[in-house]
Each structure stands twice: as C-alpha cells, then as structure tokens.
Amino acid sequence: MERNQGCLDCPARGKHLFCGMEDASLTKFDPLGTIVQFGGGGVIFREGDNCGSVHVLCSGRVKLSATSREGRTLILKIARAGEVLGLSAALANQPYEVTAETVEPCRLKTIRRQALLDFLDRNPDASMRAARAVAQEYKAAFAEVRRLALPATASGRVAGLLLEWSREQAPANSQSGRCVMTLTHEEIASMTATTRETVTRVLGQLRRDQLIQIRGAALTVLQPQALERLAV
Amino acid sequence: MERNQGCLDCPARGKHLFCGMEDASLTKFDPLGTIVQFGGGGVIFREGDNCGSVHVLCSGRVKLSATSREGRTLILKIARAGEVLGLSAALANQPYEVTAETVEPCRLKTIRRQALLDFLDRNPDASMRAARAVAQEYKAAFAEVRRLALPATASGRVAGLLLEWSREQAPANSQSGRCVMTLTHEEIASMTATTRETVTRVLGQLRRDQLIQIRGAALTVLQPQALERLAV
DNA sequence: CAAGGCATGTGATTTCAATCACATGGTGCT
DNA sequence: AGCACCATGTGATTGAAATCACATGCCTTG
Numbered sequence: 021m022e023r024n025q026g027c028l029d030c031p032a033r034g035k036h037l038f039c040g041m042e043d044a045s046l047t048k049f050d051p052l053g054t055i056v057q058f059g060g061g062g063v064i065f066r067e068g069d070n071c072g073s074v075h076v077l078c079s080g081r082v083k084l085s086a087t088s089r090e091g092r093t094l095i096l097k098i099a100r101a102g103e104v105l106g107l108s109a110a111l112a113n114q115p116y117e118v119t120a121e122t123v124e125p126c127r128l129k130t131i132r133r134q135a136l137l138d139f140l141d142r143n144p145d146a147s148m149r150a151a152r153a154v155a156q157e158y159k160a161a162f163a164e165v166r167r168l169a170l171p172a173t174a175s176g177r178v179a180g181l182l183l184e185w186s187r188e189q190a191p192a193n194s195q196s197g198r199c200v201m202t203l204t205h206e207e208i209a210s211m212t213a214t215t216r217e218t219v220t221r222v223l224g225q226l227r228r229d230q231l232i233q234i235r236g237a238a239l240t241v242l243q244p245q246a247l248e249r250l251a252v
Numbered sequence: 253m254e255r256n257q258g259c260l261d262c263p264a265r266g267k268h269l270f271c272g273m274e275d276a277s278l279t280k281f282d283p284l285g286t287i288v289q290f291g292g293g294g295v296i297f298r299e300g301d302n303c304g305s306v307h308v309l310c311s312g313r314v315k316l317s318a319t320s321r322e323g324r325t326l327i328l329k330i331a332r333a334g335e336v337l338g339l340s341a342a343l344a345n346q347p348y349e350v351t352a353e354t355v356e357p358c359r360l361k362t363i364r365r366q367a368l369l370d371f372l373d374r375n376p377d378a379s380m381r382a383a384r385a386v387a388q389e390y391k392a393a394f395a396e397v398r399r400l401a402l403p404a405t406a407s408g409r410v411a412g413l414l415l416e417w418s419r420e421q422a423p424a425n426s427q428s429g430r431c432v433m434t435l436t437h438e439e440i441a442s443m444t445a446t447t448r449e450t451v452t453r454v455l456g457q458l459r460r461d462q463l464i465q466i467r468g469a470a471l472t473v474l475q476p477q478a479l480e481r482l483a484v
Numbered sequence: 485c486a487a488g489g490c491a492t493g494t495g496a497t498t499t500c501a502a503t504c505a506c507a508t509g510g511t512g513c514t
Numbered sequence: 515a516g517c518a519c520c521a522t523g524t525g526a527t528t529g530a531a532a533t534c535a536c537a538t539g540c541c542t543t544g
Contacts (some may be wrong), residue, residue: 405501
C-alpha cells in the first residue's frame with residue numbers, strides 16, 4: 021500500500037491543468053476531500069445522479085458514458101489522470117451528465133461540491149484553472165460532436181477516432197502513427213455511433229487497404245492523410 | 253441609433269450568467285473592448301481562426317456552425333443574448349472551434365483575448381462566472397452529442413431537437429409545447445446530421461401521426477412522451 | 485485438458501435514409 | 515401581373531449499414 025501522498029508532492033502535479041495551481045492555493049486544496057481507491061469496473065457516479073462531489077482523477081483511467089433507455093451506450097471518452105470528473109456539473113449546478121466507471125484500478129480525490137466551490141471562490145488562480153479545465157472539456161466534447169456528426173459514413177467516424185488516438189498518443193516523433201487500442205470493437209462502436217460488426221468490417225477493410233496495421237493491441241496508422249479524407 | 257448604453261444599466265444584465273457579475277467587477281469590465289453592430293448574415297469569426305477576441309452577445313441571435321471539407325455543415329446551436337462567444341477558445345488558448353454568423357442584426361461587445369484574461373485574473377467573481385458559463389456551454393455541447401449519437405434513426409434525432417426547442421421556449425406554463433421554428437428544413441437537417449428531404453418527411457410523418465402540429469412557423473408538440481420514445 | 489465465456493470474423497437479409505429528380509407553393513421584386 | 519427565387523413536398527432508386535445468424539479463435543479457470 022503506497023503512502024497517501026499529498027497534492028504538493030504529487031509526481032503528476034505539473035503535468036495537469038487543474039493540479040498545477042500555485043503552491044499557496046494547492047496547500048489549501050490539499051486537505052479538502054478524501055482519497056478513494058477504486059478497483060477496475062467500479063462506478064464512481066451515474067448519469068443523472070445529483071452532483072454531490074467532484075472527483076480529481078489522480079491515477080488510472082475512467083470511462084465516461086451515457087446510456088439511452090433502449091440500452092444503446094455512447095462512450096464519450098476515457099479520462100486520464102489530472103482530469104476533474106464532475107467539475108462542469110458542479111459548476112453548472114446540474115446532475116452528472118455521464119456515468120463514470122473505472123476501467124482499471126484508480127486513485128481519486130473526492131471533494132464535496134460546496135467545499136470545492138468555496139475553495140474556488142477564495143482562490144482566484146484555482147478558479148481560472150477550473151475555467152480552463154472546463155474549456156478543455158468543452159473543446160473535447162465539441163470535437164466529439166464533430167467526429168460523430170460530420171462524416172457521412174461509419175468508416176469516416178471510425179477513421180476519425182483512430183486519427184485522434186494516433187495524435188494524442190503520438191510522442192515527440194510525430195511521424196509514427198503508433199498507438200494502443202485498449203478498447204474492444206464493441207466499445208469502439210459505442211464511440212462512433214455504429215455497431216460491433218460494422219467496426220470489425222471497417223477495421224478489416226482499412227487493414228486490407230493498407231491504411232492501418234494491427235498487431236494485437238498495437239495499431240499503426242500508415243496513411244493519416246487517407247484516413248482524414250475518409251473522416252472528412 | 254440607440255444610445256451606446258453601458259453594461260451596468262443593460263436591461264438584460266440580470267438575466268445572463270456572465271453579465272450578472274458584481275457591480276465592482278462590472279464597472280471594471282464596462283470600459284473594456286468595443287461595441288460592434290452587425291447586420292444579419294455577418295460573420296463574426298470563422299472556425300480555425302486564431303482566437304484574438306471574445307465577443308459578448310448583447311442582443312440578437314448568432315448561428316454557430318462547423319463545416320467539413322466536403323461542404324457538409326453542422327449547426328451546433330443558435331446563441332442568444334448573454335452568451336460569450338469564443339470564451340472557451342480563449343480560455344483553452346485554441347483557435348475558434350466554430351464559425352459564428354449573425355442571423356439577424358446583433359450588438360456585440362468585442363474584447364481582446366488578453367484583456368479579458370487579465371480582467372478575469374483580477375476579478376475572482378468574474379472568473380467564477382466565466383467558469384460557470386463555460387460549464388453551461390459544455391452541458392449544451394454534451395446534450396448535442398447525446399442527441400446526435402444515441403438515437404438510432406433520423407426521426408429520433410429530429411424528435412430530440414423539437415423536444416429541446418419546446419422545453420427551452422416553454423414559459424412558466426410547462427404544459428403547452430408551443431415554440432417557434434425559425435429554421436428551414438435545410439438548417440434543421442444540419443442540426444440533426446441528416447438531409448433536407450428526410451427532415452421534410454419526418455416532420456410530415458410526425459404531423460400525420462398527431463405528435464406535433466405545425467402552423468406556419470408555429471410548432472406545437474402535442475405528445476412529448478411519444479417524441480421522447482422516438483428520441484430515446 | 486476441457487469447457488465456458490468473450491472477442492472477433494463473416495455471410496445473408498432487410499431496413500433506413502441518402503440521392504436524384506421534379507412538382508408545388510409562397511414571397512419579393514420590378 | 516409576371517417572373518425569379520427559395521422553401522417545401524413527394525416519388526423512385528440506390529447504397530450503406532443494422533440486424534440476424536453462426537463460425538472461429540483466444541483466454542481463463544476449474
């Protein structure tokens with residue numbers, strides 16, 4: 021069991037927008053809330069729940085999804101360390117918009133909504149960071165709308181998703197379009213508003229056309245331009 | 253030509269999130285930027301443009317849209333007075349995500365990005381309001397994703413849009429599902445990821461099935477529950 | 485190793501909506 | 515009034531992808 025380190029000496033501190041606030045603010049932030057550990061597959065909160073708390077994701081990945089009554093599921097994104105889950109719901113004073121579910125063991129700092137709002141009120145640089153963090157979320161949500169609504173075909177939506185992955189996982193060498201597919205075809209379908217079978221077929225086709233290469237979970241985008249043409 | 257009134261005595265001041273800041277902050281906010289008048293059909297900024305300024309919409313309506321290279325257009329929403337256009341792009345320090353185009357004569361207060369950021373840094377209550385405003389935008393963008401991606405059919409997406417209109421235009425008496433359709437079928441198609449013809453057919457079908465009533469631009473939702481079943 | 489469960493691959497069929505093509509209807513202009 | 519222009523309505527055809535159905539392959543676990 022690791023030591024319950026504080027925010028000030030968090031190794032990821034500088035890497036994340038909200039967590040990177042000034043020492044003075046972070047010192048006041050640190051004692052707020054409680055650290056919670058989750059295993060894989062745990063539900064942090066559900067869509068429609070009253071937003072009682074926000075959750076700073078310290079480590080691990082979390083799946084954000086929404087479900088229709090008919091059982092269709094839309095996966096919005098996989099959140100990573102440094103994201104503040106439920107922040108926008110807390111600020112807008114609305115129920116959670118999505119369901120948050122851990123996909124692997126995670127560490128979270130959970131803070132009561134009102135405690136966070138009070139903290140933000142008193143710490144201007146933190147509230148600016150909160151605003152910036154929500155703006156980032158907005159940008160991502162908007163990119164999602166675009167990816168879903170603009171391409172005319174299912175292949176286009178899948179291609180767009182693959183491009184996004186290869187871009188966000190691209191290290192310094194922006195050439196190699198290598199990335200890791202951690203999701204099943206079923207889950208990819210939920211991110212592209214299509215079905216599992218169609219994802220299988222589209223990936224197969226892209227592979228046959230030499231636009232991508234798949235070896236196990238390793239995916240390499242061979243021809244980004246061609247994918248972009250598909251994704252429009 | 254109307255008097256160039258300030259923010260402090262703006263009649264809409266209390267009605268909008270960002271504009272409703274404290275007197276002290278608003279007094280400092282007022283002299284920033286310049287008031288600009290637009291006719292209908294003017295372009296305030298374009299998708300991909302560098303975000304040099306943000307624009308507070310004082311009056312009028314503005315269409316926010318994104319276009320693919322192929323020419324497909326997605327209308328995200330019609331912004332109303334009180335919204336701050338480009339705020340999230342300014343905070344995230346990114347190019348504008350959308351194109352903003354007036355649909356009727358509009359009055360805007362245009363402020364240089366850096367001037368706004370400086371102002372927010374110095375006025376905590378304003379930055380909290382900015383954060384809340386972006387959170388609202390986020391919520392709307394998310395609802396958009398949901399409306400576009402969850403319904404399995406085009407009818408579902410259109411039904412979802414009609415429901416949203418009837419809800420947001422509903423006055424105190426939440427019963428009457430009356431609202432005004434200011435958009436053409438073409439534009440509705442751009443908001444629901446479908447085509448003009450399909451919108452015409454879907455609206456016709458809904459009317460024949462007595463789920464809605466259309467008289468000119470006046471639309472009445474007769475059976476909200478039935479629409480929700482469609483929209484899922 | 486056997487066996488069950490889950491992920492993936494693939495064919496056949498059906499359904500939905502895009503597309504193309506044209507008719508109708510209203511509005512504004514001159 | 516007459517014409518042009520745009521929005522709307524509607525049929526016919528086509529194409530893409532959902533759906534259904536089943537085979538294969540892989541990993542876990544008793």
